[in-house]
Amino acid sequence: xxxxxxxxxxxxxxxxxxxxxxxxxxxxxxxxxxxxxxxxxxxxxxxxxxxxxxxxxxxxxxxxxxxxxxxxxxxxxxxxxxxxxxxxxxxxxxxxxxxxxxxxxxxxxxxxxxxxxxxxxxxxxxxxxxxxxxxxxxxxxxxxxxxxxxxxxxxxxxxxxxxxxxxxxxxxxxxxxxxxxxx
Amino acid sequence: xxxxxxxxxxxxxxxxxxxxxxxxxxxxxxxxxxxxxxxxxxxxxxxxxxxxxxxxxxxxxxxxxxxxxxxxxxxxxxxxxxxxxxxxxxxxxxxxxxxxxxxxxxxxxxxxxxxxxxxxxxxxxxxxxxxxxxxxxxxxxxxxxxxxxxxxxxxxxxxxxxxxxxxxxxxxxxxxxxxxxxxxxxxxxxxxxxxxxxxxxxxxxxxxxxxxxxxxxxxxxxxxxxxxxxxxxxxxxxxxxxxxxxxxxxxxxxxxxxxxxxxxxxxxxxxxxxxxxxxxxxxxxxxxxxxxxxxxxxxxxxx
Numbered sequence: 413x414x415x416x417x418x419x420x421x422x423x424x425x426x427x428x429x430x431x432x433x434x435x436x437x438x439x440x441x442x443x444x445x446x447x448x449x450x451x452x453x454x455x456x457x458x459x460x461x462x463x464x465x466x467x468x469x470x471x472x473x474x475x476x477x478x479x480x481x482x483x484x485x486x487x488x489x490x491x492x493x494x495x496x497x498x499x500x501x502x503x504x505x506x507x508x509x510x511x512x513x514x515x516x517x518x519x520x521x522x523x524x525x526x527x528x529x530x531x532x533x534x535x536x537x538x539x540x541x542x543x544x545x546x547x548x549x550x551x552x553x554x555x556x557x558x559x560x561x562x563x564x565x566x567x568x569x570x571x572x573x574x575x576x577x578x579x580x581x582x583x584x585x586x587x588x589x590x591x592x593x594x595x
Numbered sequence: 596x597x598x599x600x601x602x603x604x605x606x607x608x609x610x611x612x613x614x615x616x617x618x619x620x621x622x623x624x625x626x627x628x629x630x631x632x633x634x635x636x637x638x639x640x641x642x643x644x645x646x647x648x649x650x651x652x653x654x655x656x657x658x659x660x661x662x663x664x665x666x667x668x669x670x671x672x673x674x675x676x677x678x679x680x681x682x683x684x685x686x687x688x689x690x691x692x693x694x695x696x697x698x699x700x701x702x703x704x705x706x707x708x709x710x711x712x713x714x715x716x717x718x719x720x721x722x723x724x725x726x727x728x729x730x731x732x733x734x735x736x737x738x739x740x741x742x743x744x745x746x747x748x749x750x751x752x753x754x755x756x757x758x759x760x761x762x763x764x765x766x767x768x769x770x771x772x773x774x775x776x777x778x779x780x781x782x783x784x785x786x787x788x789x790x791x792x793x794x795x796x797x798x799x800x801x802x803x804x805x806x807x808x809x810x811x812x813x814x815x816x817x818x819x820x821x822x823x824x825x826x827x828x829x830x831x832x833x834x835x836x837x838x839x840x841x842x843x844x845x846x847x848x849x850x851x852x853x854x855x856x857x858x859x860x861x862x863x864x865x866x867x868x869x870x871x872x873x874x875x876x877x878x879x880x881x882x883x884x885x886x887x888x889x890x891x892x893x894x895x896x897x898x
Contacts, residue, residue, distance in 0.1 A: 432660070432859075447735070477681045477724045486722050487681040492766045492799050514857065515766075515799035536664060536857055537766065537801030538888045540684035542671035559737040560684075560724045572667075574660070574859065585798050588860020592658060593853030 414572070420468030421509040421531075429531050429575050431582035436570040437533075441470045441512065443564040445491055448555055449499035456502055463554035463563060467507030470533075474512075475560035476550075477540070485550045485566070489540030490514040493532070497521050504528040512573055516585055526581050533573035534584075546571040618700045619754040621898060623709035626693075626701075626758065629896050630713025630744075633760035634689055635721035637892035638681045641672040644828030645805070645891055648866035652803060652856075661861030665803075668856070668889055683890045686723035687762035689714040689744040692826065696753035707746060715740040726765065747819065761826050761893040767804065767886040770796035773818055776880040782841065785810060785882050790848050792884040793865065798858020801888035803866045805829055806849065809883040810838075812873040821885035824869035826893045833870050842868045 417425055419439030429435065442464055444452065455462055473493050477486025493513030500511060501524035509530050514537040517525075525532060535543055549567035556562050576584045646669070653665045675682035691710050695701070703709075718725055718741035727742065728735040745763075772792045776784045789808055796804075809820025832839040845868040855861020866889060875881060 475684060475724060475726075477684045477686060478722045480680075480722050486724070487675070487684040487686075489684050491685065492769065494799065514801060516797055516858075534798070534857060534859075536667055536671070538683045538890045539668055539671035541675040541678070541680040541682055542667060544680065544684075545674070559739065560726070561737075574857075584860075585858050588658075588660075588855055588858065589797075589853045590860075591853065592855055592860045592862065594851040 416570070419470055421470065422468070423529050426509055426529050426531050426579050429578050430580070431575050431578045431584040431587060433575040435533060435573050435575060437470065437573060438569050438571070439567070441472045441566050441568055441571070442466075442553065443472050443474050443476070443566060445473055445475050445561045446495050447558050447561045448563050449496050451555060453499045453502055456506060464565070466503055468509050470510035470512060471503070471508060472512040472566065476544070479550070483544070485544050485547045487540030488544045488547055490535040490537055493517060500524065504530045517577055522577055522581065522583070525577055525579055529579045531575060531579055532577040534576045535571070535573050543571070618698055620700050620702050621756055622703035623701055623706055624703055625898055626706065626709040626756070627713040627716070629758055629898060630691060630710050630760060631717040631720070633758070633894045633896060634714055634717025634723065634762065637760055637894040638686045638721065638723055638762050639679050640676050641682050641890055642828055642893065644830040645866060645889060646672060648829045649803070649889060652863040652866065656856065656861055656863050658855050658859070658861030660859045661856040661863060664856035664859065665863065672890075681721075681723055682892070683764060683888065684724055685726065685764035685766060686718070687764045687892070688727055689718070689741060690761040690763050690822065691744045691746045692759040692761070692823065693746065694749045694751045694757040696755045697750050698754040699756055710744050710746055711742045714744045715742050756898040757895060758898065759826050759893060759895040763822075764888065764890070767800035767888050770800045771821070771883070771885045773814070773881070773883040775814065776882055777878070778880050780880055784880070785841070786845060786848060788882050789845055789884055790852070793849050793886075794852050794854070796886060797854055800886045802854055802858055803856055803863045803889050805887040805889070805891050806845070806865050806868045807885040807887065808845070808868060808870045809885070810870060810872040810881070811875040812881060813875070813879070814881060816873060817881035817883040818885070820871040820873055821883040824871040825885055825887045825891060826895070827869045829867040829891075831869070835872070838870045838872055842870050
């Protein structure tokens with residue numbers, strides 16, 4: 413049975429999420445990949461304002477395909493999260509509560525999640541067509557020059573994810589391999 | 596004209612006449628059309644071999660989360676095919692392998708321009724993502740049309756032109772590896788390296804994956820072998836029985852790792868292992884691993 417959550421995330425909601433939980437996200441989420449993260453962190457370091465308020469928000473690591481006429485977005489599955497590891501802790505320090513991607517996170521990111529009470533979800537990699545159906549609206553926020561790497565504000569409905577790293581230090585990837593590894 | 600000159604001229608004339616008879620002209624605009632079509636079609640239609648392997652995995656997977664993931668993946672691939680959408684948003688760099696029969700005379704323009712034009716049209720007309728940057732380190736500006744294509748050309752006997760387009764995504768590509776083993780490492784050394792590489796990749800390349808393995812050749816060639824192995828369908832086997840056996844053994848070992856669909860734990864870590872091999876130096880045993888996710892778009896056509 414999937415848990416339904418809405419954005420922005422509250423600390424209480426984040427605390428209830430456990431590694432392995434099936435979750436359906438509704439509300440606003442922001443897209444950003446490596447190039448956008450680099451710019452966001454540069455702004456924070458200079459003490460300047462970000463193009464969006466990240467407090468309580470979820471960032472989705474995705475570079476979607478262009479939308480066909482009549483659609484909100486093209487294929488939109490997750491990209492590998494590890495590439496955002498150098499940038500994620502500072503965003504959590506500034507209030508980011510959730511990240512959606514796929515693949516492992518570094519120790520530093522996991523520690524930052526525990527410290528700042530944040531959560532990391534995985535969406536199914538290679539299921540971009542299916543996931544695009546949950547995106548109802550997409551609006552450009554910043555960095556249009558980055559093409560597919562621009563920051564977009566997505567309105568999602570029941571966007572399916574699984575909790576990989578919760579705020580309590582659990583890791584679904586480790587648990588899964590431990591359970592199914594032979595010898 | 597000296598006697599030797601006239602002999603030379605008559606030889607040339609003879610060869611031209613002989614070649615003229617066997618030469619087939621192919622307008623490169625046909626190449627553009629084929630490449631455009633394959634870029635689009637490969638990204639919308641997950642190869643049949645992968646679909647069959649996913650369906651089989653859905654029956655055998657022991658993890659309930661894993662089963663759920665496999666069912667969603669199959670649903671995704673069905674939506675992509677029926678609604679003409681890219682199965683994965685990472686529609687990759689366009690790898691183009693072209694085998695040109697030596698009797699073919701290409702007319703109407705430059706071959707590589709024609710290929711790049713096909714990629715440009717395919718990625719724009721097909722609403723595919725453009726994922727190529729100009730230079731790797733300093734500017735990293737998106738080229739905007741997914742060119743240049745990454746082209747490998749072979750001259751082969753005959754009068755056909757065979758083109759394979761493989762859209763290679765970055766996530767799985769980043770988990771590749773290469774090792775220059777020594778001959779003493781043998782089969783065990785190869786197995787150890789391949790399995791370790793997949794274990795290290797873990798959830799990152801979007802399992803279930805397809806594992807391309809190159810064995811032999813040189814440092815540069817072995818990587819190409821691994822990539823070419825991924826253009827073979829899932830479920831096919833190397834024609835050499837010992838390499839085919841090694842493919843099966845590696846698949847079994849990999850699926851004992853427990854990584855499972857999307858790395859959430861399970862039995863289905865890989866759908867297939869494809870090996871390509873080549874002769875190598877007496878001192879060497881190069882091995883390369885190149886990964887594809889379960890989408891692994893590729894298509895071929897003979898013109």
